[in-house]
Amino acid sequence: MPASRFALLAVVPLLGSVAWAGTLVVNFNSAEPAQRAAWETAVVRFEREHPDVRVQLNLYDHESYKRSIRNWLTGVPPDVVFWFAGNRMRQFVAPGLLEDVSELFTPEARDTLHRSALDLVSVGGRQYGVPYTYYQVGLYFRRDVLAAAGVQEPPRDWRDLVTACEKLKARGVEPFAIGTKDLWPAAAWFDYLDLRLNGLAFHTELMQGKVAYTDRRVREIFALWRELIDRGCFSRNHASSSWQESQALLYGGQAAMMLIGNYIVANFTADMRDRMDFVRFPTLRSGVGQYEDAPMNTLHVPARARNKEDGKRFLAFVMRADVQETLNKALLQIPVNLRSATAADRFLMQGRHLLATADGLAQYFDRDTSEDLANIAMKGFQEFMLNPDRLDAILPTIERARSRIYGAPENPAPAQ
Amino acid sequence: MTRTLAQAPVRAGSRAAGAGKRAPHVGLSTVILLAPACLLFSLFVVYPIFASIGISFYDWSGVGARTWVGLGNYRELFADPVFGKALANNLRWLGCYLLAPVFGLALAVFLNQTLSGMRVVRSLFFMPFVISQVVVGLVFSWFFNARLGLFNSILAGLGLPSAAPLDSEQGALYAMIAAGLWPQTAYCMILFLTGLATLRPELIDAARVDGAKGWSLFRHVVLPQLRPVNFIVAMVCAVAALRSFDYVMIMTLGGPYNSSTVLAYYMFEQTFVGLRYGYGAAIATVLLALMSGLIVVLLWQMFRRER
Numbered sequence: 049m050p051a052s053r054f055a056l057l058a059v060v061p062l063l064g065s066v067a068w069a070g071t072l073v074v075n076f077n078s079a080e081p082a083q084r085a086a087w088e089t090a091v092v093r094f095e096r097e098h099p100d101v102r103v104q105l106n107l108y109d110h111e112s113y114k115r116s117i118r119n120w121l122t123g124v125p126p127d128v129v130f131w132f133a134g135n136r137m138r139q140f141v142a143p144g145l146l147e148d149v150s151e152l153f154t155p156e157a158r159d160t161l162h163r164s165a166l167d168l169v170s171v172g173g174r175q176y177g178v179p180y181t182y183y184q185v186g187l188y189f190r191r192d193v194l195a196a197a198g199v200q201e202p203p204r205d206w207r208d209l210v211t212a213c214e215k216l217k218a219r220g221v222e223p224f225a226i227g228t229k230d231l232w233p234a235a236a237w238f239d240y241l242d243l244r245l246n247g248l249a250f251h252t253e254l255m256q257g258k259v260a261y262t263d264r265r266v267r268e269i270f271a272l273w274r275e276l277i278d279r280g281c282f283s284r285n286h287a288s289s290s291w292q293e294s295q296a297l298l299y300g301g302q303a304a305m306m307l308i309g310n311y312i313v314a315n316f317t318a319d320m321r322d323r324m325d326f327v328r329f330p331t332l333r334s335g336v337g338q339y340e341d342a343p344m345n346t347l348h349v350p351a352r353a354r355n356k357e358d359g360k361r362f363l364a365f366v367m368r369a370d371v372q373e374t375l376n377k378a379l380l381q382i383p384v385n386l387r388s389a390t391a392a393d394r395f396l397m398q399g400r401h402l403l404a405t406a407d408g409l410a411q412y413f414d415r416d417t418s419e420d421l422a423n424i425a426m427k428g429f430q431e432f433m434l435n436p437d438r439l440d441a442i443l444p445t446i447e448r449a450r451s452r453i454y455g456a457p458e459n460p461a462p463a464q
Numbered sequence: 465m466t467r468t469l470a471q472a473p474v475r476a477g478s479r480a481a482g483a484g485k486r487a488p489h490v491g492l493s494t495v496i497l498l499a500p501a502c503l504l505f506s507l508f509v510v511y512p513i514f515a516s517i518g519i520s521f522y523d524w525s526g527v528g529a530r531t532w533v534g535l536g537n538y539r540e541l542f543a544d545p546v547f548g549k550a551l552a553n554n555l556r557w558l559g560c561y562l563l564a565p566v567f568g569l570a571l572a573v574f575l576n577q578t579l580s581g582m583r584v585v586r587s588l589f590f591m592p593f594v595i596s597q598v599v600v601g602l603v604f605s606w607f608f609n610a611r612l613g614l615f616n617s618i619l620a621g622l623g624l625p626s627a628a629p630l631d632s633e634q635g636a637l638y639a640m641i642a643a644g645l646w647p648q649t650a651y652c653m654i655l656f657l658t659g660l661a662t663l664r665p666e667l668i669d670a671a672r673v674d675g676a677k678g679w680s681l682f683r684h685v686v687l688p689q690l691r692p693v694n695f696i697v698a699m700v701c702a703v704a705a706l707r708s709f710d711y712v713m714i715m716t717l718g719g720p721y722n723s724s725t726v727l728a729y730y731m732f733e734q735t736f737v738g739l740r741y742g743y744g745a746a747i748a749t750v751l752l753a754l755m756s757g758l759i760v761v762l763l764w765q766m767f768r769r770e771r
Binding site for chain 2: 115118121122139140142143145228229230231284285286287288418419420423424427428430431434
């Protein structure tokens with residue numbers, strides 16, 4: 049998701065198909081230095097423990113990987129692929145493209161997993177992949193900038209949020225940095241407004257296309273969102289900024305907060321680390337459980353892989369607490385295995401606590417619903433943020449796409 | 465593609481002189497020499513075109529079963545407001561790209577002088593075409609950047625209010641076209657410069673003797689001789705406008721919300737972002753038809769004039 053969209057080249061392609069016995073071909077969806085180093089270390093360790101296996105790790109740019117995986121799974125696949133939990137995985141399970149790896153989920157192994165993590169790799173009680181990392185999404189804020197505007201504590205509820213916005217605006221500071229050029233940053237706002245207003249059960253139904261986008265409960269999301277838009281809480285010119293460009297506002301002190309994933313922490317300078325802090329998205333309605341967006345990444349063995357046995361050994365290796373601990377310390381993310389320690393990092397510890405105590409996890413809008421609908425809906429969110437008056441045209445457009453993809457809603461509520 | 469077209473006037477000219485006099489001899493050696501090219505062309509160009517047209521009759525997510533929908537994708541396409549928007553944007557792009565030949569010709573005439581150091585100046589003007597479109601797109605997105613861009617500094621210098629063209633649904637398309645015009649003008653300029661080099665000096669001298677100068681010399685003596693170049697330039701600009709993709713991918717991603725999308729980008733987006741391979745293929749087919757139609761018209765015009 050955060051990788052730049054125009055980075056093009058896949059590194060070391062093609063070679064993957066010339067494999068011999070004992071070779072394990074692993075296709076990895078990132079070429080970023082830190083990620084790459086983490087996995088290269090893990091591979092060395094795996095080879096030391098399994099001297100009969102030689103691992104061939106192929107690195108790809110994140111975005112081009114997403115486009116290529118469909119060709120591999122239906123053609124000549126590698127033995128292990130990196131992918132995403134939940135709906136993204138289920139798309140490949142339905143046409144039988146991923147191997148059933150339930151045998152790895154022994155009772156002891158299950159004990160090491162958060163319940164929602166197990167659900168996210170399961171279809172009909174069988175498991176099709178191994179989760180190894182996730183991270184939190186929430187408000188990252190400049191404590192010093194908030195304090196300078198007279199906001200001593202980060203917002204905990206809607207009133208706090210609105211008050212903070214007004215105080216910041218009065219100081220000439222943009223309350224929220226956001227860049228919607230890549231569309232998905234706006235979806236975090238939609239997700240959290242929905243999770244905090246309507247809860248995870250409703251959110252899941254909406255993501256699975258069972259509720260109309262013209263539903264009253266969906267309109268409530270936009271009504272609250274609009275209050276922030278009308279107050280000018282979002283940074284100007286967001287439609288032409290990527291999230292990377294917009295984060296500069298935080299570091300420059302022109303903006304105070306940003307709703308984003310924990311990967312932003314990697315970009316903090318030492319000085320900025322001390323000024324930044326994290327807080328979960330504010331509560332909007334009492335009685336609604338604590339639900340969080342926590343995109344989870346996974347490993348799978350393709351159904352048509354040649355070396356499935358070693359593939360499963362690699363997956364079992366990645367499930368282990370010690371392996372996940374080392375990996376996630378290098379990735380600066382949170383291990384899914386509950387027995388693994390987290391890196392001694394303030395933001396990760398906060399995140400781990402947040403997710404471990406959550407009542408349920410969502411995967412992020414563009415992973416939870418169909419790509420087709422996500423693309424159309426997120427453009428709608430962007431248009432709404434620029435022209436809130438057009439909501440009555442935007443929602444029917446999203447709803448038309450939803451009904452084309454998913455058919456009639458299951459529990460139609462009277463549209464307003 | 466555009467680069468090979470640059471040589472077209474030369475080829476067309478030499479063929480007009482040499483061909484037609486003698487029927488070419490077709491033997492085994494001809495077949496053997498042509499076979500590799502034909503084979504590769506069929507495999508990598510002709511086959512994918514027909515395969516893509518085939519996919520456009522299905523509903524397909526790239527994995528799993530394809531569902532036959534007949535003309536369903538096309539029916540949806542012609543009712544799709546975004547498709548209409550993309551088509552209209554392509555036509556606007558085409559209209560604006562016709563400025564490139566005008567600027568290009570003006571520059572070519574200006575640079576077609578024998579002064580010392582002229583070669584260097586010409587190369588400098590040609591530079592933008594040598595730079596990758598991706599780089600030009602990046603440069604212009606920074607140029608138009610609302611906070612840091614040179615564009616707003618210039619506006620401020622002129623005492624005008626600041627603007628953010630890439631953020632506005634009216635401005636984004638034209639900001640990209642402006643970026644595209646820069647290398648496109650350079651390309652037209654070089655085509656016109658080669659055209660100017662082939663002018664017959666005796667005609668110009670004769671016209672001068674008859675008292676023609678300035679605009680009338682240009683309009684009635686120079687311009688008619690540039691006709692073959694004009695067609696190539698028009699064709700190159702039309703094709704560039706229709707297949708514009710790089711600038712959209714780099715500068716706006718079709719945004720804000722589809723306002724600056726074009727057919728080639730919409731095709732890519734539907735296929736690889738929305739994972740609607742059938743619908744994307746239908747857009748590709750329409751784009752192919754448009755391009756072919758345009759090229760046939762232009763080629764036909766060119767051949768008619770050559771005869």
